[in-house]
Amino acid sequence: VVLKRLSCLIFLVLFVISILSGCNKNSVVIYTSVDQNFSSVLFEKFEKDTGIKVEAKYDTEASKTTGMVQTLISEKSNPRADVFWNGEIAQTLVLKDNDVLGKYISPKADKIPQNFKDADGTWTAFGGRARVFIVNTELLDKKDYPVSVVDYFSGKYPSDKICIARPLSGTTYTQAGAFYALWGNEKGKKFYSDIIDKGIRVVEGNSVVRDMVAEGSMLWGLTDTDDALGAIEKDAKVDIVFPDQQEDGMGTLIIPNSVALVKGSINADNAKIFIDYLLSVEIEEYLIEIGWCQVGVRDTGAETPINIEGLKSIDISFENIFRGMEAAKDDLQELFVK
Amino acid sequence: MLIMLCIIFIVTGPLLSLLFLIINEVSGSGLKEITGFLSGERKVTLLIRTIIYSAETAFFCGLISVLAGSFLYCVKNSLIKKIKWIFLFSLPIPPYIHALVWWKMFFYINKFLTSVGIQELATRGYGISLFTQIMAYLPIAMVFVMISFETVEKRLVEQSKMLIPEKNVFIRTVLRLSLPGILFGMGIVYILTFNDYSISSIFSENLYSLETFVVFSSTNNPGLASISSLPGMFITLVLMTGILVFIKKAQYKPELNFKKEKTELKLKPLIHITGIICFIIMLLQLFIPVTVLIINSVDLRGIFYSIETSLSEIVHSVVIGIITALLAVFSGFFIAYCIKEKKFIKIVIAFSLILFTLPGSLLGIGMIYFWNNLLMSSLYSSILMPVFASFIRFIPVAVVVFYASFGRVDAKLTEAGRIITGRKIKLFSEIIIPLHFSSFIIAFALEFIFTIGELGATVLVVPPGINTLTIKIYNFLHYGSSDVVYGLCLFIILLCFLVVSVVSLILKKMERKRYD
Numbered sequence: 001v002v003l004k005r006l007s008c009l010i011f012l013v014l015f016v017i018s019i020l021s022g023c024n025k026n027s028v029v030i031y032t033s034v035d036q037n038f039s040s041v042l043f044e045k046f047e048k049d050t051g052i053k054v055e056a057k058y059d060t061e062a063s064k065t066t067g068m069v070q071t072l073i074s075e076k077s078n079p080r081a082d083v084f085w086n087g088e089i090a091q092t093l094v095l096k097d098n099d100v101l102g103k104y105i106s107p108k109a110d111k112i113p114q115n116f117k118d119a120d121g122t123w124t125a126f127g128g129r130a131r132v133f134i135v136n137t138e139l140l141d142k143k144d145y146p147v148s149v150v151d152y153f154s155g156k157y158p159s160d161k162i163c164i165a166r167p168l169s170g171t172t173y174t175q176a177g178a179f180y181a182l183w184g185n186e187k188g189k190k191f192y193s194d195i196i197d198k199g200i201r202v203v204e205g206n207s208v209v210r211d212m213v214a215e216g217s218m219l220w221g222l223t224d225t226d227d228a229l230g231a232i233e234k235d236a237k238v239d240i241v242f243p244d245q246q247e248d249g250m251g252t253l254i255i256p257n258s259v260a261l262v263k264g265s266i267n268a269d270n271a272k273i274f275i276d277y278l279l280s281v282e283i284e285e286y287l288i289e290i291g292w293c294q295v296g297v298r299d300t301g302a303e304t305p306i307n308i309e310g311l312k313s314i315d316i317s318f319e320n321i322f323r324g325m326e327a328a329k330d331d332l333q334e335l336f337v338k
Numbered sequence: 339m340l341i342m343l344c345i346i347f348i349v350t351g352p353l354l355s356l357l358f359l360i361i362n363e364v365s366g367s368g369l370k371e372i373t374g375f376l377s378g379e380r381k382v383t384l385l386i387r388t389i390i391y392s393a394e395t396a397f398f399c400g401l402i403s404v405l406a407g408s409f410l411y412c413v414k415n416s417l418i419k420k421i422k423w424i425f426l427f428s429l430p431i432p433p434y435i436h437a438l439v440w441w442k443m444f445f446y447i448n449k450f451l452t453s454v455g456i457q458e459l460a461t462r463g464y465g466i467s468l469f470t471q472i473m474a475y476l477p478i479a480m481v482f483v484m485i486s487f488e489t490v491e492k493r494l495v496e497q498s499k500m501l502i503p504e505k506n507v508f509i510r511t512v513l514r515l516s517l518p519g520i521l522f523g524m525g526i527v528y529i530l531t532f533n534d535y536s537i538s539s540i541f542s543e544n545l546y547s548l549e550t551f552v553v554f555s556s557t558n559n560p561g562l563a564s565i566s567s568l569p570g571m572f573i574t575l576v577l578m579t580g581i582l583v584f585i586k587k588a589q590y591k592p593e594l595n596f597k598k599e600k601t602e603l604k605l606k607p608l609i610h611i612t613g614i615i616c617f618i619i620m621l622l623q624l625f626i627p628v629t630v631l632i633i634n635s636v637d638l639r640g641i642f643y644s645i646e647t648s649l650s651e652i653v654h655s656v657v658i659g660i661i662t663a664l665l666a667v668f669s670g671f672f673i674a675y676c677i678k679e680k681k682f683i684k685i686v687i688a689f690s691l692i693l694f695t696l697p698g699s700l701l702g703i704g705m706i707y708f709w710n711n712l713l714m715s716s717l718y719s720s721i722l723m724p725v726f727a728s729f730i731r732f733i734p735v736a737v738v739v740f741y742a743s744f745g746r747v748d749a750k751l752t753e754a755g756r757i758i759t760g761r762k763i764k765l766f767s768e769i770i771i772p773l774h775f776s777s778f779i780i781a782f783a784l785e786f787i788f789t790i791g792e793l794g795a796t797v798l799v800v801p802p803g804i805n806t807l808t809i810k811i812y813n814f815l816h817y818g819s820s821d822v823v824y825g826l827c828l829f830i831i832l833l834c835f836l837v838v839s840v841v842s843l844i845l846k847k848m849e850r851k852r853y854d
């Protein structure tokens with residue numbers, strides 16, 4: 001009986017706590033896959049500038065945005081989020097596909113090129129990252145740096161000393177989608193089966209690629225600019241190389257941030273204020289300044305941490321990349337999970 | 339009955355939501371697609387390899403813990419006896435951090451080997467992955483081994499010494515009586531390994547849990563991901579039920595004898611030597627990760643800075659951890675009592691055990707579908723969601739700890755206490771808690787530590803504005819702030835140590851009161 005009473009008391013206390021914590025305020029609920037150390041700084045700035053409280057929900061690298069996207073899909077019938085700020089674009093397209101996003105065309109996005117905006121107005125992309133080689137400068141001379149993704153198979157480097165993140169989620173999966181869309185399914189599959197056959201080191205994620213190259217256990221690998229710059233900031237002996245910049249090269253894959261209003265948002269007005277704020281030129285500059293974005297999608301005049309002048313990017317639409325990802329899904333699973 | 343209904347509601351609700359998603363998936367995609375999905379050769383091979391890998395991890399963790407435990411049980415050195423619980427401090431380190439730390443260690447070793455012209459160790463593949471997995475989960479097996487040894491009645495050991503040669507007493511009496519607890523610990527290690535791909539991924543070894551994650555992330559279909567996790571859930575259900583049946587059959591009725599009496603026991607020379615070797619392995623599994631964490635945490639100022647900037651996460655984690663542990667301890671005690679008394683409850687418990695093997699992310703999705711509706715809106719936006727997530731995932735641990743405890747404590751003692759004390763609060767504080775003293779501490783400590791480290795479900799259901807230490811650690815891990823990550827890991831070890839110590843002291847005080 002005592003046990004029952006104690007348990008009843010615990011349940012009652014928990015219920016009261018829950019009711020109290022569920023009260024509404026002048027706020028905006030933002031779900032973000034952007035690294036907390038960058039996004040939280042921006043949220044603080046937004047709170048200070050607008051007086052609107054941000055209730056943020058973060059994702060982790062471990063769940064590769066999938067968890068957050070699943071949360072948004074699961075909550076579709078009773079949405080809790082007002083805004084989704086994604087550190088990449090592919091999962092935003094998944095949300096559009098699942099009818100989770102509302103329509104909002106921000107006036108602040110007028111200078112953003114059309115291919116970085118959804119034709120239906122459900123999402124807008126802005127400054128982002130690029131898929132680059134991170135190279136260990138102590139182990140490789142500049143003349144030996146890789147120049148193209150096909151250098152994985154050039155035979156110039158010991159295959160167990162070059163690495164790639166497992167292309168099953170995150171930006172590595174997006175890149176696989178781009179290859180499939182660009183080269184076709186057969187050539188796309190061959191690229192990844194060659195990675196396996198040649199014994200190239202396949203690691204957990206882009207941050208592991210960065211760490212392995214920075215420590216010197218790998219010569220080079222493909223990663224994101226934010227990861228690579230993180231290593232440079234910590235004085236690691238590494239360099240960044242934009243792949244496929246030759247005259248006939250396909251270019252480097254740029255992965256922008258994207259922001260969207262959630263359909264049925266409770267605080268839609270505050271959500272729109274946040275989206276406008278995030279898409280402003282000043283904030284894009286600010287995100288470049290704090291190191292979250294390395295590549296702008298419009299001329300902001302901000303100095304980027306790496307030289308992107310004349311950078312050739314892969315000429316392909318995000319919708320096509322998304323379709324490429326769908327095509328690559330089963331192949332990659334067969335190849336990399338066995 | 340009301341309490342039981344509440345627990346069933348919390349625990350089985352998300353499971354029913356997932357079941358609904360599976361049924362929906364089956365009716366939508368057709369049974370053919372589903373059977374094809376389950377019977378692919380690659381998936382079957384992966385599943386079998388994962389079962390073997392998990393079984394090997396559980397076996398070696400059990401073996402090393404038993405041998406190291408045997409040395410600690412019989413050792414005469416008072417200093418070693420005093421520090422024997424020190425091994426458990428590495429328990430709160432997240433498995434992924436364990437993997438990173440050992441990976442770093444292998445890197446240093448290989449650097450040294452190359453400098454002296456010896457061939458490098460392989461840093462990928464089955465062997466190295468299994469080694470790291472064992473090192474990461476050794477403390478869990480060790481908890482159960484040490485508790486099991488400690489609760490063996492010393493009188494029985496003394497009686498055995500008179501009947502059989504002393505060198506055989508350990509195996510034939512102590513080990514035999516401890517077997518249910520040891521097996522349960524191994525079962526927990528098996529399940530945790532089965533559901534964890536974070537360690538094996540670092541060493542390029544794929545496990546079945548990765549398949550579930552990939553299905554989940556590439557299809558965005560929780561129904562299909564749930565179907566993918568069904569084989570694992572089924573195997574775990576069989577395993578846990580088997581362990582519960584074994585525990586029930588192997589029960590004996592000694593009095594709880596957790597302190598004071600000492601038993602001198604000699605071991606066979608082979609067991610003694612291997613015991614010392616395993617004791618050294620146990621020391622390594624603690625000191626290597628902690629040393630690497632300390633070396634990589636830059637300096638004390640850096641650690642203090644990480645703590646200072648993570649104050650809200652620390653508060654949230656402690657609150658979630660304590661509420662979950664309290665809820666799980668009392669519910670676990672209550673459920674174990676119900677299982678013991680009423681047979682029909684077993685079916686419900688067996689059903690709930692499935693959740694123990696469900697990947698955290700799927701549980702999170704099930705919880706969202708179940709709780710996110712207009713009726714339970716306030717609950718869904720509250721701190722209770724991460725509490726419930728850990729409660730559901732880890733309640734079987736508390737249940738089995740108490741279930742084994744009921745087997746050890748003579749029911750007549752509780753009955754006698756009921757008659758003597760009269761007052762129910764007195765009965766609870768002065769008779770029941772002291773009688774199950776060790777189980778309360780162990781259940782609380784395990785629930786708290788597991789909750790602090792929970793990520794898969796928490797990251798999905800934690801309400802906006804609330805963050806936990808583990809989420810922050812994984813976020814910083816991506817950013818490459820390994821110094822902050824390692825500093826926070828050290829802090830988590832300290833935090834778990836502090837919270838568990840405070841609870842132990844409170845319960846010990848209650849126990850002492852009973853003896854006085």
